[in-house]
Amino acid sequence: MSSFRSHVGGAFVMLAVCVGATVDAMAADVLVVAQTKSEYDGPTLAIRQSETIAVKNGKVITERADSSQTVAAQINTHKPAAVVVLRSVEGDDVKGTVATANAARHQTVVDTFNGVADLEVAKMSIIELPAEDPAVLAAKAHGAEVTIVTVSATKNPLSLQSRVMRHVVRNTLASQGMIDAAVSPDLLLAKKDGLLNVGVYDGGGSARSPGPNSFTKILSPMPGVQFTPIGPAEIQDGNLAAQLDVLLVPGGSGSGQAKAMGAAGTQNIRSFIENGGGYVSTCAGTYLATNGYDWSLKVINLNTLDRKHWKRGKGDVQIEFTEDGKKLIGGADGLVTVLYANGPLLGPAESPDLPGFKTLAYFRSDMAKNGAPSGIMPNTPAIVAGEFGKGRVICFSPHPEYTDGLGYLIERAVLWSAQK
Numbered sequence: 438m439s440s441f442r443s444h445v446g447g448a449f450v451m452l453a454v455c456v457g458a459t460v461d462a463m464a465a466d467v468l469v470v471a472q473t474k475s476e477y478d479g480p481t482l483a484i485r486q487s488e489t490i491a492v493k494n495g496k497v498i499t500e501r502a503d504s505s506q507t508v509a510a511q512i513n514t515h516k517p518a519a520v521v522v523l524r525s526v527e528g529d530d531v532k533g534t535v536a537t538a539n540a541a542r543h544q545t546v547v548d549t550f551n552g553v554a555d556l557e558v559a560k561m562s563i564i565e566l567p568a569e570d571p572a573v574l575a576a577k578a579h580g581a582e583v584t585i586v587t588v589s590a591t592k593n594p595l596s597l598q599s600r601v602m603r604h605v606v607r608n609t610l611a612s613q614g615m616i617d618a619a620v621s622p623d624l625l626l627a628k629k630d631g632l633l634n635v636g637v638y639d640g641g642g643s644a645r646s647p648g649p650n651s652f653t654k655i656l657s658p659m660p661g662v663q664f665t666p667i668g669p670a671e672i673q674d675g676n677l678a679a680q681l682d683v684l685l686v687p688g689g690s691g692s693g694q695a696k697a698m699g700a701a702g703t704q705n706i707r708s709f710i711e712n713g714g715g716y717v718s719t720c721a722g723t724y725l726a727t728n729g730y731d732w733s734l735k736v737i738n739l740n741t742l743d744r745k746h747w748k749r750g751k752g753d754v755q756i757e758f759t760e761d762g763k764k765l766i767g768g769a770d771g772l773v774t775v776l777y778a779n780g781p782l783l784g785p786a787e788s789p790d791l792p793g794f795k796t797l798a799y800f801r802s803d804m805a806k807n808g809a810p811s812g813i814m815p816n817t818p819a820i821v822a823g824e825f826g827k828g829r830v831i832c833f834s835p836h837p838e839y840t841d842g843l844g845y846l847i848e849r850a851v852l853w854s855a856q857k
Contacts, residue, residue: 479598641697
């Protein structure tokens, strides 16, 4: 049985503090607090994700706080057996730490975090607990164990922040006998009836700025949409269909994304789409979707053209929507200006293993910098849509998410790929 209160969010540094006493596992309550002023950050996500963990006994209570003093007051109110405080901090010099009286419990979490090789991350270490922290003092007064997780918000993607926090929450629940040791911490958000569940990939290979955050700004106002950042670990877990309706993959490096996800991860994405999931991509995520490389997902019947000159440049280009594009994603009449940044030039792959596709928009102007030949880009597909098994795929070569006034195209694409 689980009991949940308000939700909280945090920043980006990681710190866990464990103090306290042995508790009767059958009577344990665990308080998880997101110490943050943000409505959308690592601690907030970790709180929401922690609510998907089914406990065998006791209660999981979630709270939000804006200071250590508020956390202390919440400890005094709930008198839990254990407390997990989630914090994140902005700044290039922020170091992730786990301050704890039980280093062995969280050493694996720190080692796993520090082992992420495909991202620039603020490394973590285990340190002694801060004895004068109000949350620590309140926990001591009640004989409770406290774990304070602080992570660096500047260098770590949200999926990695929330993942580390989930691991600490999971370890704490297991130590209290509230869950089985085999329960995976790599869960996202449980699907909720009536909501559209969208995962936004922000792991290795994805652009850091503005990157995936541009999608969250577009998705946030959409009614009935529940979205969460997702990284390689969650994709490799293989439980996408139980947690997502649509996977959104942004720009960056398609080969880098494939490398970070690994063969198991890319196969899980293929299976997710084949069994009815939706896939929406821009730029690098579209390279990833094509049939053109050994590492490609091969979920749409397209190859990439003029690969030698993939770095064609960045700037505004003009596209023109087809009738299919106007119908499926609400494309406007006439020429439309959109930001382009080395996106793929697309042509038919003519693979017998894949169905055909629909062109939703064509490039009508050129981008030929860095030695790229002119005249190849115009009249090639800029936006395409297709089916893969029971699922739907929609791919953008340019960046409507970075272009003022075109965010609605991503909204429409998400809805179409979700078959809504």
